[in-house]
Amino acid sequence: MTTLIRTSAPAKVNLVFEVGAIQADGYHPVNSLFLALNLREELTLAAGDTGSGISIYVHGDTLPDRHIQAVPTDDTNLVYKVAHALAAHHGLATPDLQLDIHKRIPVAGGMAGGSSDAAAMLVALNEFFFQENGISKLSTDELARLGASLGSDIPFCLYGGLAIGTNRGEQIQELPDLQFESNWLLCISSQGLSTPLVFHRFDELDLFHEFSDLSALQINSSEELANLMTNDLEPATFSLMPALTGLKSKLEELGALKAMVSGSGPTVAALFESRGRCEDVARLLNSEGIFALTSTGPSAGARLEA
Numbered sequence: 001m002t003t004l005i006r007t008s009a010p011a012k013v014n015l016v017f018e019v020g021a022i023q024a025d026g027y028h029p030v031n032s033l034f035l036a037l038n039l040r041e042e043l044t045l046a047a048g049d050t051g052s053g054i055s056i057y058v059h060g061d062t063l064p065d066r067h068i069q070a071v072p073t074d075d076t077n078l079v080y081k082v083a084h085a086l087a088a089h090h091g092l093a094t095p096d097l098q099l100d101i102h103k104r105i106p107v108a109g110g111m112a113g114g115s116s117d118a119a120a121m122l123v124a125l126n127e128f129f130f131q132e133n134g135i136s137k138l139s140t141d142e143l144a145r146l147g148a149s150l151g152s153d154i155p156f157c158l159y160g161g162l163a164i165g166t167n168r169g170e171q172i173q174e175l176p177d178l179q180f181e182s183n184w185l186l187c188i189s190s191q192g193l194s195t196p197l198v199f200h201r202f203d204e205l206d207l208f209h210e211f212s213d214l215s216a217l218q219i220n221s222s223e224e225l226a227n228l229m230t231n232d233l234e235p236a237t238f239s240l241m242p243a244l245t246g247l248k249s250k251l252e253e254l255g256a257l258k259a260m261v262s263g264s265g266p267t268v269a270a271l272f273e274s275r276g277r278c279e280d281v282a283r284l285l286n287s288e289g290i291f292a293l294t295s296t297g298p299s300a301g302a303r304l305e306a
């Protein structure tokens with residue numbers, strides 16, 4: 001029988017994104033509070049023909065075509081890189097595989113789309129090596145350590161839920177799950193924004209401050225969640241893309257408890273108390289030509305699907 005393994009993994013929003021001063025290695029340390037969203041990538045893995053390598057097919061019906069077309073299907077795709085790393089970890093050659101990625105997370109929207117695919121791939125290949133080669137499965141912690149070297153957001157996509165991410169965001173401290181459902185509207189800009197440029201402007205603005213202690217947070221409602229949402233990069237993002245300032249105000253005027261640039265942007269994430277209102281506003285924005293998606297959180301980390 002042909003092995004067929006299905007997995008899924010979540011998108012993320014940064015509820016808190018604190019950024020420190022640039023270090024000697026050129027990176028900025030971060031102190032982030034991540035929430036996983038039920039906007040999930042689905043990955044199906046099947047054994048490929050001998051010698052065929054890894055073939056990747058990407059599709060989706062909820063995103064504009066340009067998002068699907070922007071996903072590389074060669075060895076620069078993150079799923080290929082983690083597959084190679086996991087095979088090498090076991091001292092194996094990268095297997096011949098056929099991958100199908102059902103994409104729901106906007107590409108280059110600061111929502112960890114590629115990292116989510118990579119997390120889904122790690123879980124799928126972990127299962128594949130177990131079924132095909134009888135190799136003991138790695139734990140989530142072990143997969144996270146392997147993934148961290150290839151993408152800072154991969155560990156969080158493996159754990160999901162609510163978590164603190166430090167260093168470059170890859171050192172994860174899991175927090176108890178939120179006990180309520182939060183409603184999110186995500187406005188995806190049609191214009192890209194270079195992440196290095198945003199960090200450079202952040203350096204110029206010189207807005208550094210001490211990191212907060214996020215470990216003892218108690219969040220019991222969407223209102224409490226809204227009150228703690230912050231993003232140190234937002235002023236830098238606004239100065240590079242002034243139109244986002246107007247979008248943030250518009251979302252709050254339309255009833256969002258809080259609207260905020262997600263990570264380095266350009267996605268703007270808005271939190272709503274009511275799911276109905278959130279969906280109404282998404283419809284309104286879409287009718288005005290602004291691409292908006294809705295989702296809920298929390299969501300589980302990368303997992304096997306039936």
Ligand code: ATP
Nearest residue numbers: 071077078107108109110111112113114115117153
């Ligand atoms: P993050 O939030 O982790 O910073 P992002 O969500 O902003 O990332 P991605 O959607 O991961 O951005 O894509 C960034 C770039 O990575 C894409 O433009 C694409 O060239 C490349 N890439 C590699 N693998 C993938 C993948 N599986 N899905 C999407 N993009 C990928």
